[in-house]
Amino acid sequence: xxxxxxxxxxxxxxxxxxxxxxxxxxxxxxxxxxxxxxxxxxxxxxxxxxxxxxxxxxxxxxxxxxxxxxxxxxxxxxxxxxxxxxxxxxxxxxxxxxxxxxxxxxxxxxxxxxxxxxxxxxxxxxxxxxxxxxxxxxxxxxxxxxxxxxxxxxxxxxxxxxxxxxxxxxxxxxxxxxxxxxxxxxxxxxxxxxxxxxxxxxxxxxxxxxxxxxxxxxxxxxxxxxxxxxxxxxxxxxxxxxxxxxxxxxxxxxxxxxxxxxxxxxxxxxxxxxx
Numbered sequence: 001x002x003x004x005x006x007x008x009x010x011x012x013x014x015x016x017x018x019x020x021x022x023x024x025x026x027x028x029x030x031x032x033x034x035x036x037x038x039x040x041x042x043x044x045x046x047x048x049x050x051x052x053x054x055x056x057x058x059x060x061x062x063x064x065x066x067x068x069x070x071x072x073x074x075x076x077x078x079x080x081x082x083x084x085x086x087x088x089x090x091x092x093x094x095x096x097x098x099x100x101x102x103x104x105x106x107x108x109x110x111x112x113x114x115x116x117x118x119x120x121x122x123x124x125x126x127x128x129x130x131x132x133x134x135x136x137x138x139x140x141x142x143x144x145x146x147x148x149x150x151x152x153x154x155x156x157x158x159x160x161x162x163x164x165x166x167x168x169x170x171x172x173x174x175x176x177x178x179x180x181x182x183x184x185x186x187x188x189x190x191x192x193x194x195x196x197x198x199x200x201x202x203x204x205x206x207x208x209x210x211x212x213x214x215x216x217x218x219x220x221x222x223x224x225x226x227x228x229x230x231x232x233x234x235x236x237x238x239x240x241x242x243x244x245x246x247x248x249x250x251x252x253x254x255x256x257x258x259x260x261x262x263x264x265x266x267x268x269x270x271x272x273x274x275x
Contacts, residue, residue, distance in 0.1 A: 001042040001247045004229050006184045007106050007135035007157040011073050013223040014247045015045030016240075017188060017233035022056025027235065028063075034235045035064035039071055041244035047160075047186070047231045048099075049077035049110055050091060055098050062100035074099060075106040075186075077139055077160075080113020087115075088123035092132055106157060107133040111140040111274070118152045125155070139186075142272040143174045146183075156183065162273045163187035163228070165221055165263040166197050169270035179227055189275060190222040190230035191215050202262035206255045215239075216246035221259055224251060 003010040016038045021031045035046060046065070048057045058076060065072050076099070082091040096102060107127065109120055124136035138149065139160035149156055159178060163170055163185070170185070178185050191198060203214035210217070215232075222230045234240045251259075 001244070002223070004184055004227060006045075006073075006186075006229065007137075009073060009105070009134075011045045011229065012042055012247065013229055014043060014219055014243060015047060015073075015075075015229060015231045016043045016243075017231040018046065018048040018057040018061060019052050019188075019233055020057075021048075021233070021235070022053035022058070022060045028060060030235050031060045032064045034237065034240050035061065036068075037237055037240045038234070038244065039064070039068060041240065042247070043240070043244055044071055045073045045075065045229065045231070047075040047188075049108075050082070050095050051077065051079055051110060055094065058095055058098035062098055066100055069101055073105045074101065075108065075160075076104050077108040077110040080109065080111055080115070083109055083113055083115045083120040083123070085119050085123050088120060089127060089132075092127055096132065103132055103134065105134045106137060107135075108137045108139045108158070108160060112145060117149050121149070121153045121155075125153075139188075140272065140274050143177050146174075146177065158184045158186050158229075160186035160188055160231075162189050162275060163222060164190050164192045164197060165203070165218055165259055166192050167273050168263060169266050169273055172266040172269055174272070175228075179225075182227070184227050184229060186229045186231060187222050188231055190232050191218050193275070200262060202258050206251070206258060209255075210249060210251075212246070212249055213242055216242055216249050217251070217255075219243065219246035220249040220251050221256070223247070224256070
């Protein structure tokens, strides 16, 4: 499986998301099994957050990685209202307990909030020095946010943002800025939360040519350039299998041109899309 350098580690270009996991106790066993199947298929990066099911998703992850912690790269995120000098370490301890581990590989600020960035960065650095986290990063930061962050620290390991064929706004300035500084981008909702994107005729036509699915085409497109990691969420075993297989799908120049025609790249600055 193709890998991307993230936080001084090589991680798979396609990982596993957990948004909406942990909300329904009756689904717990399926969610745990799906994550474990993903790990076995090479999807060893797992992204979660204290926000997801108010810690429920972290509990699912903790159960899934029990006994195999050294096989996985765990990403979690702190709420903005917990991003203070005292709030960050307290939130991290709660996440560690739910995850059943003594360290988080990558800890992100979920989005900007009321606290100054230098205060959050200071708290992150203390966690790193204490061995509670490997590295830290951000999520939902636009280019001006990253520039401001860069004034305080050059140690940010990633920016996690919305990115898929139907949401290409970051390509105008944010993605080139990140590439230039070798800052990896993590793409959430790489399938646009399914829906209309995966029913688009262009993706269907490309999928048919490759003997693939539209979802696999979208994942291959998102990860077509080095430095971008996709984190789709899947509970169905077949979806997990297909997500892992998408890492081996290479789109042709003809495929890429067709996607550009169907979903044009931005020609001007766009407001950072978030969900």
